[in-house]
Amino acid sequence: MKILATYNIKGGVGKTASAVNLAHVAAGRGNRVLLWDLDPQGAATFYFRVKPKVKGGGEALLSGRRELADVIKGSDYDNLDIVPADFSYRHLDLMLDDAKKPLARLRKVLSGVADEYDYVFLDCAPSISLTSESVFRAADALLVPVIPTTLSIRTFDQLDAFVAENPDIVRKLKIMGFFSMADSRKRLHRELMDELREQRPELLPSQVPMDTDIERMGVHRQPVTAMFPKSRPARAYQSLWDDIVERL
Amino acid sequence: MSEFHRFVVDGIIDPAVTLAAFAEQVGLSENEAEEFDRRFFDTPDGRLHADQSTLEVRNSVEFPLMCSLVWLKGGQVLASARVESGFSPDFAGSLPAGPAFDRLRELVEMRRFLPVATVRSRLSTGGHLDAEEKTTARVHIDLPSLPDGRSLPALIEVRAVRGYEAETAGLLRAMRAHEAFEPSDLSTADFARAMVGASPYLPGKLSLQLDDRASxxxxxxxxxxxxxxxxxxxxxxxxxxxxxxxxxxxxxxxxxxxxxxxxxxxxxxxxxxxxxxxxxxxxxxxxxxxxxxxxxxxxxxxxxxxxxxxxxxxxxxxxxxxxxxxxxxxxxxxxxxxxxxxxxxxxxxxxxxxxxGPWMDRSSGESGDxxxxxxxxxxxxxxxxxxxxxxxxxxxxxxxxxxxxxxxxxxxxxxxxxxxxxxxxxxxxxxxxxxxxxxxxxxxxxxxxxxxxxxxxxxxxxxxxxxxxxxxxxxxxxxxxxxxxxxxxxxxxxxxxxxxxxxxxxxxxxxxxxxxxxxxxxxxxxxxxxxxxx
The missing domain is CATH 1.40.20.10 (CHAD domain)
Structure with missing residues (x-):
């Protein structure tokens, strides 16, 4: 079981859309996939029409009072299951702080379903906190969507700095950055992407375009890869998944 | 694997009519039915049958070039891939690449896939939805017949989506109460095999049950x-x-x-x-x-x-x-x-x-033996x-x-x-x-x-x-x-x-x-x- 976390310190960069669509693509390729919506806002949960409620909340899961397997909900798609968001996740930092070995906690909770899934996607809330550190420890790779804007790139640098300063936390974590919400009509986007690809050749080759089809996910409450599988963004997510598998 | 139930549609009324009335009664969302020619495969010792899964090459009747290899279990697609029309799997190596088919490869090991049944099915998939229009149960309806036109039992299969078992209970109650529905363990492939008098699968292990009082x-x-x-x-x-x-x-x-x-x-x-x-x-x-x-x-x-x-x-x-x-x-x-x-x-x-007769001659000099x-x-x-x-x-x-x-x-x-x-x-x-x-x-x-x-x-x-x-x-x-x-x-x-x-x-x-x-x-x-x- 590989654990992949869509993560960025900054919000609104396409983390949830990436988690939802990549999970759907991975499941469509025959992998058994679990998506855990760790963001208390519950956008991924909403897209899959699941109620954002976990019995006993995040505390029950982290303390081991409730098995992760007991709160999993099937999606409308074969091989793709969801652990819904819960409003209590806003206190995840405090819960982890109270737990023994907080950094190892998330991985331990996930180990209970290790035989059931090939890939787990963690859709994380934007921040650097105890929760995100626990995610770093649990995950095999961080999928980092980066909007080609100065501010977004700056947060990528911050993540880099954190990784460099905390080798004990990140351990063997692979960082996979990719351009998200890229608008090739904008000169600034094009220039920044060229510049950054030169500076960071390790960025994934595929990029997810800015596209209204992605915004329609909220209306249709479906992944764009399910709604419009031949669309430009759907093809981008499919290609992005190929890149990720190759790097894994 | 989620909860799965299969029913045979029986009775004197056309099963299609019975199923349509039932779908309306319980409010199933239903996709348009499609006709497929389906060739089922299994190993000589029936490993897929024992696993309660089926492998089939499915050709759309309307679009004959649309051909897929589908591995199904409990109403869930475990693996599927587009294949060339006329494709038949032989050994595990002939299966498409990927993790899903890797699991099938592990199951069949070195055994050869043999064709075990051929049917034409009118398939439709529906869902039982909640207030959020989230699917809580998948419903598959199969109206199959043999290539010679003989009808096979119509089947309705229900798979509760994981985490929504309670929401599916009402649907299942309605199905169990329906006079035309009979629970069944047999799949369409099983019915087709039985109808054409196919040989049983090779036994995998010795199944001896000896009498411990016998000589x-x-x-x-x-x-x-x-x-x-x-x-x-x-x-x-x-x-x-x-x-x-x-x-x-x-x-x-x-x-x-x-x-x-x-x-x-x-x-x-x-x-x-x-x-x-x-x-x-x-x-x-x-x-x-x-x-x-x-x-x-x-x-x-x-x-x-x-x-x-x-x-x-x-x-x-x-x-x-x-x-x-x-x-x-x-x-x-x-x-x-x-x-x-x-x-x-x-x-x-x-x-x-x-x-x-006895193997040993009791009257011979071999009395000790x-x-x-x-x-x-x-x-x-x-x-x-x-x-x-x-x-x-x-x-x-x-x-x-x-x-x-x-x-x-x-x-x-x-x-x-x-x-x-x-x-x-x-x-x-x-x-x-x-x-x-x-x-x-x-x-x-x-x-x-x-x-x-x-x-x-x-x-x-x-x-x-x-x-x-x-x-x-x-x-x-x-x-x-x-x-x-x-x-x-x-x-x-x-x-x-x-x-x-x-x-x-x-x-x-x-x-x-x-x-x-x-x-x-x-x-x-x-x-x-x-x-x-x-």
Whole structure:
């Protein structure tokens, strides 16, 4: 079981859309996939029409009072299951702080379903906190969507700095950055992407375009890869998944 | 796997009408029905059937070029891929790449896919939705017919989406209450097979349920007949080389027969016993070259995987040689199996087994032996097991790091003898003891098998290497074969190292108790000897 976390310190960069669509693509390729919506806002949960409620909340899961397997909900798609968001996740930092070995906690909770899934996607809330550190420890790779804007790139640098300063936390974590919400009509986007690809050749080759089809996910409450599988963004997510598998 | 329920739609009304009315009654969302020609595949021993899954090549009737390979279980698609129209899977290697089909590859191993049923189905998929329009249950409706137009039972299948079992309960109540719906374990493929009178799948394991009050004469007869059936069931597939497992299972049946004959002293007449032991030894021997060739080919992917990619590529001439050897060995085997000698052995054996009278002549001078035939089979088998177990323990304890490889090879034979006895006569004894007795024995056999197989393969590879060298193979090929032999040597050394721990598990008190319980020999000489040795 590989654990992949869509993560960025900054919000609104396409983390949830990436988690939802990549999970759907991975499941469509025959992998058994679990998506855990760790963001208390519950956008991924909403897209899959699941109620954002976990019995006993995040505390029950982290303390081991409730098995992760007991709160999993099937999606409308074969091989793709969801652990819904819960409003209590806003206190995840405090819960982890109270737990023994907080950094190892998330991985331990996930180990209970290790035989059931090939890939787990963690859709994380934007921040650097105890929760995100626990995610770093649990995950095999961080999928980092980066909007080609100065501010977004700056947060990528911050993540880099954190990784460099905390080798004990990140351990063997692979960082996979990719351009998200890229608008090739904008000169600034094009220039920044060229510049950054030169500076960071390790960025994934595929990029997810800015596209209204992605915004329609909220209306249709479906992944764009399910709604419009031949669309430009759907093809981008499919290609992005190929890149990720190759790097894994 | 989520909760899954299947119902046959019965009654005098057209099933399509019944299903449409039901869908409306319970508010199912339903997709438009599509017609498909479906060819189902399974292995000769029905591994998918046993797994409660199905593999089918599905062609859209409306768009004949739209063709998919679909692996389904409990109403859920486990794997699917577009394939060329007319595609038929044969071996695991012909399945599309990817993790989902990898799981199917693990299930079928070396067995060949055979077509088991063909149907035309009108399929529709619906859902039971909650207030958020989230699917809480998937509903599949199948209106199938055979290619000749005969209808098969219409099916409605419901799979509760994980986490929504409670929401599905109402739907299931309505289905159970419906007078036209009957719960069913059978799939469309099962119904189609039954309708055309398809042969049953080959049995995977011996399914003997012996009467522990019966005499040795009766039980030996039952066991040998069962083994004869296994031989017969695998004969044609062996001759036609459908897949390597036919020969494997054929050989196992022959070896078990030889073993049961060997243990049948006093149960069969010496003349019959000797005659058939000779006959089955010959039958076993003629299958050995082909089995060895099969093993080389089956192990080839492991051999390649252990080498660096450039060496793996250089081994292509070896693969060709192995294929060619397998073909020639198989051709000879087919001739031998169709020979007069084999036919005569088969006819004599069938006649011998069909006789109803006692095997031993009570009036002859063999009265002591005849008494053996009349004893309870359980007692006779227990003595044989006790003897085989004691021998294995005694010989195993003499093996240490300095023992010659032959000592391990001989021990493998001891282990096989005991295993066959447990497999053939095990049902005469308590299942819980049997389980404790067999598990460590199997584990010991695995390591002994690995030790011997790697040695035999290394010798064979060295011989193939010399042959390829004289035929002008490249230096890379010869080097790669050296690498492969080296890998086999590493595996053999590992097996040798693992032997001590495996034997220790087998020679434990818990296992000894299980054997003592099976054989009822808590105070036998052997037991005393074992105590003394400790």
């Amino acid at each position: 040795a004469d009766e039980v030996w007869r039952v066991v040998l007949r069962e083994l004869h059936e296994a031989m017969t069931a695998n004969f044609r597939g062996t001759v036609e080389d459908v897949d390597s497992e036919y020969l494997h299972d054929f050989r196992v049946a022959v070896r078990r027969t030889r073993s049961v004959l060997q243990e049948g002293r006093g149960v069969l007449t010496p003349a019959a016993r000797d005659h058939f032991r000779d006959g089955f030894k010959w039958l076993g021997d003629i299958t050995t070259p082909t089995r060895d060739a099969d093993v080389h080919l089956l192990d080839y992917p492991n051999m390649i995987a252990a080498l660096s990619p450039e060496y793996a590529e250089a081994l292509a001439p070896l693969h060709e040689l192995l294929l060619s050897r397998q073909r020639s060995c198989q051709a000879q085997l087919a001739l031998d199996l169709r020979s007069t000698r084999r036919a005569q052995l088969g006819a004599e054996w069938a006649e011998f087994l069909s006789g109803e 005849a008494a053996e035939a009349d004893r309870r089979a359980r007692d006779v088998a227990a003595e044989r097991i006790e003897r085989a177990h004691s021998r294995l323990v005694r010989d195993g304890r003499t093996i240490d790091g300095s023992s010659e490889p032959e000592a391990l090879h001989d021990l493998r034979k001891d282990a096989k003898r005991l295993r066959y006895l447990l497999e053939c006569f095990g049902s005469l004894f308590p299942a819980e003891d049997l389980s404790v007795a067999v598990k460590p024995l199997k584990s010991l056999q695995d390591v002994l098998g690995e030790f011997q197989d790697t040695e035999v393969q290394a010798h064979a590879l060295a011989q193939f290497g010399r042959q390829l060298d004289t035929e002008g193979a490249s230096t890379d090929t010869i080097l790669a074969m050296g690498g492969a032999i080296e890998q086999l040597s590493v595996r053999q050394s590992r097996a040798r190292r693992e032997f001590a721990a495996r034997f220790e598990s087998f020679d434990s008190r818990e296992v000894e108790h299980a054997y003592a319980s099976i054989t009822g020999t808590g105070t036998t000489k052997s037991k005393k000897r074992k105590k003394k040795n400790r």
